[in-house]
Amino acid sequence: MLRIEHLSKSFGNKKAVDDLSLHIKPGEIYGFIGHNGAGKTTTIKACCGILRFDEGQIQIDGLDVRQHPIEAKKRTAYLPDNPDLYEFLSGIKYLNFIADIFGLPKAYREARMLSLSDEFELTQDLASPISTYSHGMKQKLAVIATLMHDPKLLVMDEPFTGLDPKAAFLLKQKMRAICDAGGAVFFSTHVLDVAEKLCDKVAIIRYGKLVVEGTMEEVKGQESLEEVFLELEGQHA
């Protein structure tokens, strides 16, 4: 579903991502772990068409993101770590805008918007301007917007930041549902407990380079993911 081959990206003289290759197959929830500044967000942004990259190739559902950016984006949904949304719109107008961009039919979008809003307990606030929303409410609205068009690939940067426990639980269910339907989820997190329980596969990067990758069992063995991560950090320090 997502194939990253020899990805490299520099900012000036600093190499943010260095020859990174990852393959995320349909049905997989793939965790992306690393210290602050390791290159997680840069990789994620390159996958979603927000950042140019210097070398390598990224394919989403077999589509090269540089050659077929629009088609690739139609299959993808991106959730940033800090959702800055259009504050001049109300929640309902924002969702309607997203639905228009994806060309969702009226009956479908109506059912989808309302069911997701009900699940995330945001329906009552949909008429309010986004500028009145709390951080968590914005995060919920962004989650609803990403799920509306049933993406094949869900790419998220620290998705649980700001969500209340119930919304976080619901999001985990939605992630699994996407994978069960043949899609894939690729997300970064610092919450290693969550990654350990949720992910089928995990990759750890350090200073832009892949340190270890594999199924959860392959990576952590009998240890906890936290212990493995700290061990790897210690080895490379």
Next chain:
Amino acid sequence: MLKALIAVQLRASFSMLFQIGARGKKSTPVKKILVGLLVGYIVGVLGVSTGFFFKTMLDAFTAAQLHWLYFAIAGITAFVLGFIGSVYMAQSALFAAKDNETLLSMPIPSHLILLSRTCTLYLLTLLFQAVILVPALVVWLIYQPFSLGMLVMFVLCALLLPFLVLVLSFLLGWLLAQISQRVRFKNLLIILFSLAFMAAYFILYSRLMSELANLLQRGSEITAAVRRVFVPAYHMGIAITQQSVISLLVFAAFCLIPFGLVMLVIASNYNKVLTTVRGGPKVLYKGGGIRQGSLMGALTKKELRRFFSSPIYMLNSAITLVMMLGGAIYLLFNSKVITDLTTQMAMPSQLIGLVIVLAIALMSASVTMSSSAISLEGKQFWIIQTLPVSALQSLLAKAAAHVIICFPPIAITGIIMGLLFQFNAFYCVMSILLPLCTALFFALFGLLINLHFPKMSWQSETEVVKQSMSAFLAMFLGMTLMAGLGILYIAKLAEYIKPEAYLMMITGFFLILSGLIYLYFRAKAEGMYLRLSEAKK
């Protein structure tokens, strides 16, 4: 602490004025030189044209032995320009800056936040006024004897004058902030209030000028007349030319006392205004509001909503549309003004149509909405970038919104002018078609400039819509190009080309240029949009 706060404010305010291209991408020496030449040219044109204006005045006032009046007029002109430049900055910079919450969370007294923002606004106003005061001083130094005392007095007066301007803009900003706290449809009220404030300001200014003219007509001595109507300006003139300390003190009192009072009023509840929850009241969703539309429709509507959600964006980028519409409606009920004006200008009748059409086009060229549209995406730019929308579609939606905003005032003004001047079918069509093509060209041109001079990271919209290089270039180049096309015809081409043919040529010229910009966007926009993300880093 204050020094650090001011440094941050100034960096934010001035960085985009002098920023060349997107950060993250190194500017080439050629680009730096070209931008330097362009800025030099603009400063040169402004300086020389203002200098010529002051040279004419200096000759007249020297002949009449009214040297003080020269600096009084310079002061009044600088005041008017400074006010126009700073009027809408105060509300946004003092009360609605995005970093207010961050600053409030730090151990910084609110009066220091107020003081640091005041210092920045003071410096920006000083910069606006320098456009008038510097050429006025240079002309004086070239043609008149001067002393060190005079120079010192001039500098002191120039430093005092911005306080007088800030009194008005702070007062307006404070009133707008009070309105914002209390009402639901605050944007509409802010717009109406701001327009009313501006109208009151200009009416008062024109009344004072009429009063001055009346006094002079009734035989009053000019010194007494100016002293009665424009007291601070009179004392500024006397302080500089006669090095009168008394006049300097009177002028200082006029500038500093009202400013001090306004600051006291603002400081009294500054913390309360800053800590008031913003964003408007919560509205309970009762169903509905779900409509299906096209992709381009959604993008264009989003741009229009962005525009109408921000009074500062509307007032700074499209105020000329309101002025044009207001002027047209005024003329509809005062058609005698037109007869007087055309008689005074002794304009050949065959040129009237051309001048009117070009005047409407000039007004539409000064709309700078699109030149800020990309920068205003700011931190929300990720949304467009991650959606299945091409950069070209996004840009065309921004251009479409610009043209849609321009169309109603252009059409109404064109129809009113057609009725007033009894235009034939050609001019009736051209009075709408050419301004519309002009709006289309400047919509695309504004985007082109904004792509090359982006400011994706900002604390206050004012930084983008008022102080950015992009908005400045769009406004200046728009008005210069249109005025140049008019002057070129009247001065050189009138004897060779019929006005009708010339108007058609300009229309074609704008359409061809619009087509070229479209082709440029099609080839380059995608890559430039991607680079803008790096500009944020």
